Amino acid sequence: MEHQPSSRRLVCASCGTEFGCNPSGPCWCSDEAFRMPMPVDGSDCFCPDCLRKLAKQRAGAGAA
Template sequence: MTNRLETPAPRRLACSGCGTEFTCTLSGPCWCSEETVRLPMPVDGGDCLCRDCLRKAAAQAAASPQS
């Protein structure tokens, strides 16, 4: 039986934008939840972005015309 009180360790990821390594905490507050921007999760098989790439993607999304 799994101990549900045990929290998993943060995942180590490499940014799909630049390759920078960072951690992701799925079981609790993550650094990305502190960001004001909200982008959809990648559908192209990519993973999360680091803080800098997330901010760049947000700026690009804000600058592009909405369809």
């Protein structure tokens, strides 16, 4: 029988902060308006603060 963890602890690829991820159910990031592709280069996800900062940076860059 294969058991998938309901949540896991990750370290932010940007700032090193530890945060939770729920790959087998709705994760906090699914409630965010900003979407990023899943990492394919072996890196991991961003924490909520870094994802929101990146969203603001990209929104600002698009407005210029």
